[in-house]
Amino acid sequence: MPEESMGHVCPPSVIKWLNSPLRRLLQNPRKIFGTYVNPGNTVIDLGCGGGLFTVALAEMVGKSGRVIAVDLQEEMLRITRNFATKKGVMDRITLHQCSEKDIGLTDQNVDFALAFYVVHEVPDRKGFLSQVAALLKPDATFMLIEPKHHVKAEQFDQILGEAKLAGLDYHTQIKMAMSRGMVFTVGS
Numbered sequence: 001m002p003e004e005s006m007g008h009v010c011p012p013s014v015i016k017w018l019n020s021p022l023r024r025l026l027q028n029p030r031k032i033f034g035t036y037v038n039p040g041n042t043v044i045d046l047g048c049g050g051g052l053f054t055v056a057l058a059e060m061v062g063k064s065g066r067v068i069a070v071d072l073q074e075e076m077l078r079i080t081r082n083f084a085t086k087k088g089v090m091d092r093i094t095l096h097q098c099s100e101k102d103i104g105l106t107d108q109n110v111d112f113a114l115a116f117y118v119v120h121e122v123p124d125r126k127g128f129l130s131q132v133a134a135l136l137k138p139d140a141t142f143m144l145i146e147p148k149h150h151v152k153a154e155q156f157d158q159i160l161g162e163a164k165l166a167g168l169d170y171h172t173q174i175k176m177a178m179s180r181g182m183v184f185t186v187g188s
């Protein structure tokens with residue numbers, strides 16, 4: 001396993017838990033992102049999985065906003081499409097299949113980026129975080145959240161250090177059940 005890698009890629013069979021009503025209760029999207037996402041924003045959901053947060057973000061940005069849902073697994077994007085269509089918000093969502101080492105997007109003018117339970121699965125975290133930083137507008141925010149059961153405190157500190165090196169400044173620490181998280185701004 002390469003030095004940067006801490007885990008494996010979450011299979012689509014886990015979506016039952018990831019998109020469960022219990023998780024929506026414990027990790028309420030409006031409580032978590034409400035301060036950072038506004039109608040009309042362009043947001044990106046990196047490693048969108050089954051689209052739980054993609055759909056919530058699409059509701060928050062409204063018809064005039066845009067959500068780019070990115071995942072490396074085609075099956076995850078298919079599940080996200082079905083979920084978003086069912087919820088009536090697919091009109092403002094763009095699905096994008098990336099590769100393991102390349103997000104493959106430029107010039108998106110992103111207001112808010114999210115990587116929820118994703119970064120520990122990324123083999124080249126430094127490269128990934130640099131690519132995220134390059135997608136953000138100067139006043140944008142980036143929220144990175146990792147699961148405590150996969151990412152120990154010292155591993156999370158290592159990720160924070162890598163984000164700093166990628167040009168992201170610490171803004172607000174996130175306190176959330178079962179999770180470690182940080183909101184970043186673009187470094188000056």
Ligand SMILES: C[S@@+](CC[C@H](N)C(=O)[O-])C[C@H]1O[C@@H](n2cnc3c(N)ncnc32)[C@H](O)[C@@H]1O
Nearest residue numbers: 010018047048049071072073100116117118121
């Ligand atoms: C544990 S799931 C989390 C899904 C979603 N963010 C959530 O919280 O419900 C991790 C997701 O990240 C995706 N992923 C892993 N490595 C990735 C990478 N390098 N780029 C984009 N997505 C990646 C996986 O395919 C999977 O869908």
